[in-house]
Amino acid sequence: MFEDRGYKRTFYSAPQSVTSLIGAFLEPAITVATFLAVSWWFDEPIVRSDLTLCLLIFALTFPGRNRFWDRPLNAAVDISSSWLSLCAILLLCGYATRSLGLFDWNVIVWWVVLTPALQWFAVFAGRATLYRMASRPENRRSAVVVGAGALGVKVARAFVLRGDQGLSFLGYFDDRSDERVDSESAGQRLGNLRQLAPFVREHGVHEVYITLPMGSQPRIVELLEQVQGTTASVFFVPDVFGISIIQGRLQDMNGVPVVGICETPFTGTNRLVKRLSDVVLASLILVLIAPLLLVLAIGVKLSSPGPVIFRQRRNGLDGEEIVVYKFRSMRTQDDGPVVAQATKDDPRVTPFGAFIRRTSLDELPQFINVLQGRMSIVGPRPHAVAHNEQYRQLIKAYMVRHKVKPGITGWAQVNGHRGETETLDKMAARVEYDLEYLRNWTLGLDLQIIARTIKVVFFDRNAY
Numbered sequence: 001m002f003e004d005r006g007y008k009r010t011f012y013s014a015p016q017s018v019t020s021l022i023g024a025f026l027e028p029a030i031t032v033a034t035f036l037a038v039s040w041w042f043d044e045p046i047v048r049s050d051l052t053l054c055l056l057i058f059a060l061t062f063p064g065r066n067r068f069w070d071r072p073l074n075a076a077v078d079i080s081s082s083w084l085s086l087c088a089i090l091l092l093c094g095y096a097t098r099s100l101g102l103f104d105w106n107v108i109v110w111w112v113v114l115t116p117a118l119q120w121f122a123v124f125a126g127r128a129t130l131y132r133m134a135s136r137p138e139n140r141r142s143a144v145v146v147g148a149g150a151l152g153v154k155v156a157r158a159f160v161l162r163g164d165q166g167l168s169f170l171g172y173f174d175d176r177s178d179e180r181v182d183s184e185s186a187g188q189r190l191g192n193l194r195q196l197a198p199f200v201r202e203h204g205v206h207e208v209y210i211t212l213p214m215g216s217q218p219r220i221v222e223l224l225e226q227v228q229g230t231t232a233s234v235f236f237v238p239d240v241f242g243i244s245i246i247q248g249r250l251q252d253m254n255g256v257p258v259v260g261i262c263e264t265p266f267t268g269t270n271r272l273v274k275r276l277s278d279v280v281l282a283s284l285i286l287v288l289i290a291p292l293l294l295v296l297a298i299g300v301k302l303s304s305p306g307p308v309i310f311r312q313r314r315n316g317l318d319g320e321e322i323v324v325y326k327f328r329s330m331r332t333q334d335d336g337p338v339v340a341q342a343t344k345d346d347p348r349v350t351p352f353g354a355f356i357r358r359t360s361l362d363e364l365p366q367f368i369n370v371l372q373g374r375m376s377i378v379g380p381r382p383h384a385v386a387h388n389e390q391y392r393q394l395i396k397a398y399m400v401r402h403k404v405k406p407g408i409t410g411w412a413q414v415n416g417h418r419g420e421t422e423t424l425d426k427m428a429a430r431v432e433y434d435l436e437y438l439r440n441w442t443l444g445l446d447l448q449i450i451a452r453t454i455k456v457v458f459f460d461r462n463a464y
Helices: 018-041 048-061 071-098 104-135 152-160 195-204 214-227 270-303 351-359 366-372 383-389 398-403 424-440 443-459
Strands: 140-144 165-175 189-191 208-209 232-235 249-253 258-262 310-313 321-327 376-378 408-409
Touching: 018 048, 018 104, 048 071, 071 249, 071 270, 071 351, 071 443, 140 152, 140 195, 152 351, 165 195, 189 195, 195 214, 208 214, 214 232, 270 321, 270 351, 270 366, 270 376, 270 443, 310 383, 321 366, 366 376, 366 408, 376 443, 383 398, 398 424, 408 443
Parallel strands: 140 165, 140 208, 165 189, 208 232, 376 408
Antiparallel strands: 249 258, 310 321
16 A cells, blocks of 8 residues: 555665765865955955855855775875866956955965865865774674675775775675686685575674676575575675666666666756856856957968868767867868868868867867857767767767767866877777766866866877
8 A cells, every 4th residue: 555655665766975975065165164264364354255256166166076085195186186177267257257356365375275285184084084983893894795706806896995984895605616706706705605694694794795697586586585584784786897887876766766877977956067167167268268269260261261160060969960160270171971080291281270270279169069058168079970970880888978968178188088099999998088077077077177178288299
């Protein structure tokens, strides 16, 4: 009766952990609190402009990234790059709105210096606290893994890497002999599957992780029935590592459990945050670079006959065709079923076109595409439709990159994969970086990519 009315739910999405909740608020809270503390130190009254700045800062930094699991050096680099990107955006906003004079520069300078240092100290202190709490005997939890294959080894490694979770790995249970299991797990088998439940009861094991392949469904069901006679928590790890998992999560669809394997990260509030940041930044940038756009348009027109703007068909969100704008850098405009990539010393490229391609100035009209909603400032770079048809058949999960809008710059471009991809391996590496971006997107990552793009534009020579 209760199940029919929707009161009973067998599956549900895991609640957010306390450490994740703290991580989400830590960065925004420290940023705002430091500004207010420095203002108080310099006897500056908190006026409406200060409160507006605090709200803007909180909106841009929330949710913060949970860096408690990062290595201290990696956390320091990530915090510094994200903070510099945020400061650059705030400076740009202040200049565009002529509001820089509303703030005391002593406060601003000390705030800019102290905030990343305090953020890193908070992460370091939080990490040390978590490890100290996890090392207490009363907080330790024992765990075993069912299945001594490659997936079981992945899970066991995760226990070691996440020592702050307080899990003590005891060993594996598998029906196979040591010669037939993963070499890393050989010698750590505690017994076969029939011995699992008695071992769990006898040793008071807290958690059991089942990593058997999906083809072993009857064995898994039998195993679950046995383990459910103990007090251990049971977790099933599906063997889907051969699939490019994007934003994997468990969802409840009117009482029916649905496991998401490949989903866009831009749903709900994430979609709103992404679009809002795109519109605000693209509008400000277009206002600031308007004189430069005029100069470049004149340069293109004088360099060779033809239109100033080159329009090319690309695949956008969900693979739909879109029209992307660029300053024309070639004498020809290839947009047919076969499009040859530009190469070094390509005779089709004009001298002025070589300059704007090398400096990525030819991409500036794409900020109009961003305002139109066809593109985003950060995302996988769009390829010509002809290239998509070619690579979708050659590279695994190639079309997954179209789960988001294409970007003017991307994670692949700031990691050395900019310019010509003359080999299949280079394109595959670019796609892997695009998929990594989809798996790990945050607003902070977008800001980091924008900051690193500026460096790449001036110092990288891979584009031509």
